[in-house]
């Protein structure tokens with residue numbers, strides 16, 4: 001029998017850097033153990049306190065049945081308490097918080113709750129792929145705004161064309177920003193909210209990285225307003241819980257309510273024993289402080305090496321990523337390929353893989369590469385030495 005993929009699945013571009021993958025696996029097969037800065041998946045263990053709470057939850061909830069679609073009351077209350085303590089934002093756990101199976105499902109699915117065919121969603125480029133993929137699957141049209149060094153990695157709201165804004169329903173923003181590591185300045189938020197209200201746009205604020213910061217704790221958009229705003233939070237990076245799949249949405253109760261309605265039709269909620277682990281994670285700050293210091297150490301090892309070989313590297317105020325502009329005379333793909341040679345054996349992601357082309361066909365990430373600071377501190381030291389050697393700086 002012939003199997004035919006849907007037009008939508010067929011229309012999705014494949015992974016554009018198959019060549020990088022091929023070279024990395026060739027290195028592994030050849031016995032070279034590449035230092036892998038590719039995927040932003042923390043390699044430090046999930047904290048003990050979280051693992052213990054999950055284990056206890058499995059037994060305590062032996063006959064608990066399906067989880068709550070929207071999250072157990074204990075989880076929603078813990079989220080509300082944490083949001084108040086961290087951001088001084090008071091939320092009603094009944095109407096303004098809903099559990100998610102990690103941010104990815106929520107980011108991908110949310111547009112289904114608000115889009116009609118042909119509606120436009122403004123997405124950052126480079127940016128997290130589910131912003132645009134979720135829009136496409138909901139029948140909407142992504143429109144990409146550039147997030148580049150030239151504009152301080154912030155959207156240039158005044159540059160968005162009026163005809164696009166007339167059809168737009170929503171804008172995605174992501175601060176602290178992946179991949180650039182930028183923390184939005186405080187005056188960005190009220191300006192964004194005022195602008196979005198004037199164009200009747202919903203704001204989806206992806207705040208997955210608010211806890212991975214180095215200088216000052218980033219703000220949440222909810223410190224500046226709630227009307228028409230929905231925040232997507234996650235414990236994946238704060239508490240090394242990528243495997244557990246737990247996060248939440250919060251904000252304008254009308255948007256949270258639409259999300260809940262959507263969610264009851266899509267999935268059956270986050271496992272309740274995982275929510276027990278999340279409650280334990282939210283009650284503890286020590287592991288978060290320790291996590292930050294590890295990323296800071298890695299950042300401080302790698303940035304000087306990248307600068308020594310001619311990269312322009314923003315200081316990375318937050319997140320687990322570095323986003324160097326690669327040395328003059330090469331693009332991100334050439335730089336990544338050079339690092340993948342046998343004598344260097346380092347994997348990073350060429351920037352063009354992380355961004356969709358803009359309306360004029362240019363790719364904002366083309367001259368960048370992304371380093372996810374997930375190898376150990378020791379491996380970061382080895383990588384720094386290899387990078388310097390590769391470009392004749394030792």
Ligand SMILES: Cc1ncc(COP(=O)(O)O)c(C=O)c1O
Nearest residue numbers: 102103104128178208234236247
């Ligand atoms: C910008 C951004 N948002 C959201 C997520 C989703 O995280 P999760 O689905 O693990 O909660 C990620 C994961 O890497 C991300 O980079």
